[in-house]
Amino acid sequence: MNYFEHVGKYFLMLKQVFKKPQKWSVFREMLFREIEDLGLKSLGIVMFISFFVGGVVAIQTALSVDSPFIPKYLIGFATKRSVILEFAPTFMSVILAGKVGSYITSSIGTMRVTEQIDALEVMGINSLNYLVLPKIIAVLFFYPLLILLAMFLGVYGGYAAGILTDLFFAEDYIYGVQLDFNPYFIKYALTKTLVFAFVIATIPSYHGYYVKGGSLEVGRASTQAVVWTSIVIILLNYFLTQMLLG
């Protein structure tokens, strides 16, 4: 199957996904389960990576700024900018594409090869709507919160790194973080996050739903899903940045 056919099939899948749920109470139950599986269970890794990457960005910036003519508060300023504009929305999304994407593909793919999806269809259930829509809503709702947390912890990680390494003063760092704060950047980052969240929920679902074969194929589909989700995120990041900041 060529790429255009995959793209066409992906959009046809979305057409089936965006239908009214057959029973709201069941949908609500699924939604809470997905929020837990795709969102809450990612909290730990998001917090851990954000904190340490923020610290590393601050340390590297501090080490690069050795000229006495460059003010130290630029370390805080640069860390804040990198974390808010790029690290939190894009880098975190690529990480989540790996963690959550592979989970989505393997769980739906296993359901496919063990005939659980056929069982849903035989019962008269729109399996795409039942399985994929709650995932999309869950990530659209939860990922902006995760990314806001990643922003905060990234910046805080930089502050902690400064205190622990004595490379810069806390006051300089805080001043740099507060300097020239533009709320539009948060809006820009959250807009990107929403787009990436949609991609993270739907591309792996597509790969899982249409998998054929057995466990080996499910494994391959998971890898492919992560690769394609990351590629699409990186490409969309470029276009969104051009459109929103250019």
Place this chain on the structure above:
Amino acid sequence: MIEVENLYKEFNGQPVLKGISTAFEKGKTSMIIGQSGSGKTVFLKCLLGLHLPDKGIISFDGRKHTELEIKDRRQLRQEIGMVFQGGALYDSLTVEENIMFSLKMFTDQSNNEMLDRVNFVLNRVNLNNANNKFPAQLSGGMQKRVAIARAIVMNPKYLFCDEPNSGLDPNTAMVIDNLIQEITKEYDIITVINSHDMNSVMEIGEKIIFLKDGVKAWEGSNKEMFKTDNEAVVDFVYSSNLFRKVREVYLNEKKQ
């Protein structure tokens, strides 16, 4: 009654079903047999609506499956119970939740009413005290029982089973066979079973359809199967020495 007329299905230009016509009656256990690749699974999936036939008509008590609107087709599917080869139980749900699933989805029953119904069907398949177990914690035979319980929880009019005995020991297989036949009689439903297990076929096959290369090569009851001189059926069914001997003894007794 389920009527099938002139059913054709092909994949990538390769014909798999070549004009099958037959009918399945209420209160009877019908079996589809044939070698691997003969088209049994495709035939069953066409009946279930998981594959759309290229040609032909499938009608469920007069409702032509292929001509129904999506909404009506979904309604018809709610009248169908299916036991999949591997059980196809939802891994993330407990036994109770698996069985309750279609009740939650399609009825407005209260939690207590649903629970009563779940316990009733679990009791019917002789599986008690398994409500809170996950499918992975059950044996193959228990999983099949849960799959049967799930299939009958909505009081289906039509029950389909794909290799219900695969992977089971002979005793458990017999228990499952008897259970399916009892349910068929008790609820007066149409049961269609796809099977490789000749013991089951001989035991509960009130109507047997033998498929060969996508064509219906023979049709009859388990008793008629003993007497048939259809070469293809004899070759397939009596391929083991034991069955051949049993047949010889049966035919000799009949002659005397």
